[in-house]
Amino acid sequence: MPIPAFNRRTRLGFASGAVIAGTFALTCLAAPGSAAAATASSAPATYTVQSGDYLTKIAQAEHVPGGWQALAQANGIVSPYILQPGQQLALPGGSTAPKVSSTATASKASATPASATTSTQSYPNNLNGWINHALAIMKQHGIPGSYNGIHRNIMRESSGNPNAINNWDSNAAAGHPSIGLLQVIQPTFNTYHVAGTSWNIYDPVANITAACNYAAHRYGSIDNVNSAY
Template identity: 75%
Template sequence: MSANAQPRRARMSRLKRTLVLAGTGAAVLAVPLVGATSASAATTATTASTTVAGYPNNLDGWIRESLAIMAQKGIPGSYDGIYRNIMRESSGNPNAINLWDSNAVAGTPSKGLLQVIDPTFAAYHVDGTSWDPYDPVANITAACNYAADRYGSIDNVFGAY
């Protein structure tokens, strides 16, 4: 077919082409957002679980459960002091482990939310909590017990301890 015999495409203004392309891009972007919303809802349902003691199974719940145990045992400390130290030590990751500092080189890496080494965890373990140093409540409570003995309270700790 000769060039003259081929059907012509309708001319589209530059603005119209831009809007069509932008509209196509927005549709493509909307698909992942819809999926992300659904995935987020599923994640919320998972993190909405509670601990055995009935606290939310998240950082806020672990701190509050630890504070309740600490109050029963006479261990001083505040939510803000615990939270501040957790953010500095592990950024809220209960599975954090330090494999590079002097403790790790000596074979006893710091573990958990408040980066406690095993000998300190064992010495300052609080009855009624797990013996697992990665257990968030056990880690917080043992670390606060240590800080209370050493510094008067976790509230008095503003750096590595």
């Protein structure tokens, strides 16, 4: 199995133009350049993939009708849904990403406290608490996933044991055993670690968020993982 990956088994995939109304008189009185502007506005909207982007993140930011699935279908992208920086994506008709000025963006950023990426709420030190804590952090970072999706995969991968480790598969033989609740290998954990969580791969919340971040990039969401991945 190529690295990065995280599972002791074989990874499997899972599966506008604007309408301008008006009278002839109004059209004739339009300022020069209006026709060109109308033509430009009817051109299909596109998005340039940036480093760290994944389909769900883009679909949410660009308000794509039908979500990441529609975005993938519109661009012929299939599992494992890998994107490359600089890749041009066609946005399905109806996408309405709000336009925010750089000044407004900077103002918003300066008003966001540095601690915004971490959760200050107290959670019980059990599986239920770990998952809910992870979900709160994932929400702050725009990482998709549901309680049921996370819980289902945890029970299959580790039966809820945060200290679970696989010392016998090919990853282990290569020196990268699968570890923790969602059986993550160290290179994958390092690559998809989520800011505001521990760098200890055995830490339940850090393990969950890193795994869900990986799943978001590769499968669209941890919710789309229903078997060995």
